[in-house]
Amino acid sequence: MSQRVDWISMPAGPLHGELRVPGDKSVSHRAIMLAALADGVSRVDGFLEGEDTLATAAAFGQMGVRIESPSAACRIVYGVGLHGLQAAGSPIDCGNAGTGMRLLAGLLAGQAFDSSLVGDASLTSRPMGRIIEPLAAMGARIEAQRGGFPPLHVHGNRELHGHLHTPQVASAQVKSAIMLAGLYAQGTTEVQEAHPTRDYSERMLAAFGWPVEFSPGWVRLKGRHRLSATDVSVPADFSSAAFFLVAASLVPGSDLLLRSVGMNPRRTGLLAVLRLMGADISEKNARDQGGERMADLHVRYSPLHGIDVPEALVADMIDEFPILFVAAAMAKGTTRITGAGELRVKESDRIASMARGLAALGVEIHEQADGAVIHGGLIGPGRIESAGDHRVAMSFAVAGLLADGDVELGDCANVATSFPGFFDLANRAGFSISTL
Ligand code: S3P
Numbered sequence: 001m002s003q004r005v006d007w008i009s010m011p012a013g014p015l016h017g018e019l020r021v022p023g024d025k026s027v028s029h030r031a032i033m034l035a036a037l038a039d040g041v042s043r044v045d046g047f048l049e050g051e052d053t054l055a056t057a058a059a060f061g062q063m064g065v066r067i068e069s070p071s072a073a074c075r076i077v078y079g080v081g082l083h084g085l086q087a088a089g090s091p092i093d094c095g096n097a098g099t100g101m102r103l104l105a106g107l108l109a110g111q112a113f114d115s116s117l118v119g120d121a122s123l124t125s126r127p128m129g130r131i132i133e134p135l136a137a138m139g140a141r142i143e144a145q146r147g148g149f150p151p152l153h154v155h156g157n158r159e160l161h162g163h164l165h166t167p168q169v170a171s172a173q174v175k176s177a178i179m180l181a182g183l184y185a186q187g188t189t190e191v192q193e194a195h196p197t198r199d200y201s202e203r204m205l206a207a208f209g210w211p212v213e214f215s216p217g218w219v220r221l222k223g224r225h226r227l228s229a230t231d232v233s234v235p236a237d238f239s240s241a242a243f244f245l246v247a248a249s250l251v252p253g254s255d256l257l258l259r260s261v262g263m264n265p266r267r268t269g270l271l272a273v274l275r276l277m278g279a280d281i282s283e284k285n286a287r288d289q290g291g292e293r294m295a296d297l298h299v300r301y302s303p304l305h306g307i308d309v310p311e312a313l314v315a316d317m318i319d320e321f322p323i324l325f326v327a328a329a330m331a332k333g334t335t336r337i338t339g340a341g342e343l344r345v346k347e348s349d350r351i352a353s354m355a356r357g358l359a360a361l362g363v364e365i366h367e368q369a370d371g372a373v374i375h376g377g378l379i380g381p382g383r384i385e386s387a388g389d390h391r392v393a394m395s396f397a398v399a400g401l402l403a404d405g406d407v408e409l410g411d412c413a414n415v416a417t418s419f420p421g422f423f424d425l426a427n428r429a430g431f432s433i434s435t436l
Contacts, residue, residue, distance in 0.1 A: 009400025012432035013251035020259040023048035023234035035077035040229030052097035062088040087113035106177030109140035110184025113156040162187035172197035185223040198266040235262030235294040263293040269316030277304040306333035322395035325354040328374040337371035348387035357384035381405025
């Protein structure tokens with residue numbers, strides 16, 4: 001467990017210059033997993049050296065995969081092939097990472113050995129029934145604690161078979177866990193989603209040479225092929241860029257360039273929403289790299305106004321709601337968020353964490369079961385608790401930048417799970433954050 005870290009974020013700005021936020025968390029997890037299962041040696045550049053993805057790399061180390069780090073954000077993975085993993089020997093600690101635990105559970109369900117998956121207090125309170133049920137329908141056996149919570153015990157030596165899944169919840173983690181089990185299953189595994197979610201697993205499986213058919217909201221693959229090593233270039237994480245997009249939109253005089261940001265359409269819903277709110281963000285130098293779209297994002301100060309957030313965009317911005325709550329608190333008029341009940345089962349209950357924190361800073365906010373109504377205006381000084389949630393902590397660091405007084409941020413250590421270096425990078429761009 002990391003040591004407690006408290007910050008204070010003070011009004012400052014404008015934000016200027018160019019920066020590159022760390023690598024994409026979702027892509028980094030998947031790159032390590034598929035490279036480990038491939039035949040041959042893969043190189044991963046732009047790897048996120050955050051606690052979540054380091055935990056995933058350590059998990060494969062425990063299972064006998066050699067992973068070298070010759071330089072910052074680079075990993076060389078010596079793949080052991082689809083059936084080359086060895087039993088971990090002790091429980092695999094996924095830390096704070098829902099993606100790590102859920103995807104690993106799918107992958108481990110197809111192994112010839114048993115595994116145990118544990119996590120921190122936040123992860124231990126996150127629902128796993130959503131992967132256990134579909135994996136069980138494929139023949140897997142996974143035991144959880146009462147109510148479907150971690151730790152998990154994943155039984156090996158199971159005969160998995162393909163299945164047609166139609167998950168109730170829009171979740172790329174659920175879809176990906178099913179697909180990874182599908183690699184080991186006999187026959188065809190297919191997922192039909194009610195709302196399309198991020199398709200990194202599909203794209204990356206294809207890049208590693210696995211035959212996979214997919215379109216938005218649908219994927220189909222057959223089991224028992226092989227993965228061939230390939231090099232992966234991880235784009236900067238749109239979710240980490242999001243804090244700067246909102247901050248620079250709202251601090252007068254700001255003009256900031258964010259380099260090489262991943263622009264997968266299933267991730268960039270916040271961009272559409274900020275533009276609807278009046279943001280001035282342009283895409284420069286858009287290009288494809290390794291099957292993923294990326295671009296430099298140029299953001300300039302432009303006052304925002306409140307909107308009704310289109311429900312069709314919720315899945316495409318599921319990780320960006322904490323920072324959208326802050327944008328809405330500073331926007332002119334009212335913002336209504338609906339259809340976002342999934343926020344209640346993230347690293348914290350993000351509707352409750354944001355509503356509690358913004359109310360403590362004097363914002364008029366009405367929490368609802370699946371969203372909130374936020375009346376924009378001024379953010380005042382005060383103290384908030386991040387609830388151990390990295391995105392809540394960074395969102396309130398932005399609130400402090402925009403507020404008319406200092407904001408104390410309790411419990412920020414978990415920022416390191418997804419955005420190591422946030423403190424320095426933000427201060428370099430024009431924030432004024434100190435440790436308390
Ligand atoms: C992720 C999917 C999302 C997201 C998480 C990362 C992934 O979760 O919130 O941060 O890498 O697949 P859900 O798919 O469960 O919504």
